[in-house]
Amino acid sequence: MLYNWLEAQRELIGSVQAWTDYAGQLCGLPEQRRDRAVALSGCDWLGRLLQAAPAPPPFAIGSVLIGARRVAIDESVAERTPFCALRRFTRRGEAAGPAILLCAPLAGHHAVMLRETVETLLKHADVYVTDWANARDVPAAEGPFALDDYVLTLMRFLRFLADMPLHVLAVCQAAVPTIAAAALIAARGEPPPLSLTLMGGPIDTRLAPTAVDRLAATHSIGWFRETVIDTVPRGYRGAGRRIYPGYLQHAAIVTAYPHRQLALESNYWTSRLSGDAARIVASLRALNEYEAVLDMTEDYFLDTLRVIFQEQRLARGTWDVAGRRVDCAALATTALCTVEGDRDDITGAGQTHAAHAACGALPESARMRLTIDDCDHYDLFTGPRWRETIHPALAAFWRKHAADRHSS
Incomplete structure (x- = not known):
């Protein structure tokens, strides 16, 4: 092996x-x-x-600047399953208000890659983050983990947070199971979130297919099982578990985004040569966040290929999770925002905005579509486009719909 x-x-x-x-x-x-x-x-x-792959660096967000004030941040684990920890970041001494649930993708990177996203969001709200476990560290006795289990985990967390006003933000691959979880919650008559924001997510991969979409569509599930699935060796808690290894995912990411890897490496080497201790620490942290990858279970990885990339079950309205049909029309009171980058070569143009067609019961006043100029996939949640363009627009969207819900 x-x-x-x-x-x-x-x-x-x-x-x-x-x-x-x-x-x-x-x-x-x-x-x-x-x-x-x-x-x-x-x-x-x-x-x-x-x-x-190193253990992912901790979030270690000690404080954030809110206006002219430095506010301390407390981090804890609010809820946990064998495959996911729900991390809570609270702003010490700040008034309570709507919180944000950040649904991190389970697509190779650890959730800490969204550290900058969390720091930015903390300027306006307390934040909860889905921190997915490395499958090699989950004992086989804990059982399998498939795409249905991902959705059920998100439903569990939404119920856990149901007593507070909540905005949900899903990044990349997380967009599909997140909208499914919210729809299933709403269909049961349980409290839905105030809003749902999807960024760079493959809701309908039939639209403007990328190289990633074409690879998934032109190879059988059997081919992927024979070609990329491995077994966790002895020495890890998850020994014997069948997985899609993180080292293969990292190779795929570097191949798809060589310029990002080179930029991080260049910044790291430049800082080393400069001798600037603070810059060395920051550049190495950014590199470690990007390079810290995890193994995904075989069931989850192959389900994702089949359900999202080959059969587009969410977009076609044919997806059943744990025996219940996912009907996004149930999201009649949850405001919906979709965000795409015009240079995103992982999630094609229109794939995320397709969520609006699935949520047919929402009035136009509860919708927002953002297409960001000169923006690739990673720019959606890191860097100047995230900080200066996307986040301010989302903050305004959240304030508006929190006020609308309060007044209704």
Whole structure:
């Protein structure tokens, strides 16, 4: 198995790093200079390439600037399942108001890649984040995890947060199970969220298919099962679990977005050469957030291919979750916003805006469609377009519909 071979290579590079440190000590190099020498020789890059994906860095958001005030942030886990932790970020001393549930994608990256998104949202509200577990760390005894289980987990969290006014924001792959969870909640007559915002999500992949969509559509489920599924080796809590490995997902991401990887690497190397300690820490953190990937269960990965990319069951109105049909028309009182980037080559043009066609019961006054100029997939939730264009528009949308719900 490739997973086992990679584990052997990671152990080897780890021993090389240890000998490098030891050689530096014998030569009398201070620790900082040894580290810099390793960086300049390229061993640092090689180590990160071959060593196991690091444990994701913590969110570690100690405070945020709200206006001219620095406000402390408290982080905790509000609810948990074997496959997901619902992280809560509260603004100490701030008045309670509508909270935001940020539904992170389960598509390779850890949720901490959305750290900048969370920091921005905290300027206006307390934030809850779905932090999905690495499948290799979930014991096989906890059972399987499929796309239906993802939706049911989100329903559980929506019920947990039902006592507070709530805006829901789903990013990328999370858009499909999130709208399904909200629709199933509403269809049962349970309290729906105030609003639902979908950013760069593949609601209908028949529209403007990208290379990702075409790959998924032109290969059978059997081909994917035989080609990309591996088994978690011994040494991990999830040993024996069948998974789509994070190392393959990372390779796919780097192939699709080489410019982003190069930009992060370049910023990291420049900071190392500059000797600016704060800049080194920030650039390495950004690189580690991007490179920290996770394994997905076989059932979930193959279900996602079948339901979303091959059969478009949500868009066609043919999706059943745990025996119940998903009917987005049930979302009659939840305001809907969809956001797309005009240079997004992962989610094609119109795929996210297609959610409006599925939610036929909503009045036009409860809808907003944003298409952002000069914006790729990652720009939707990080960087200047997120901070300066998208977030202000969403904040205004949320304020309007929270006020509308309060007055009705």
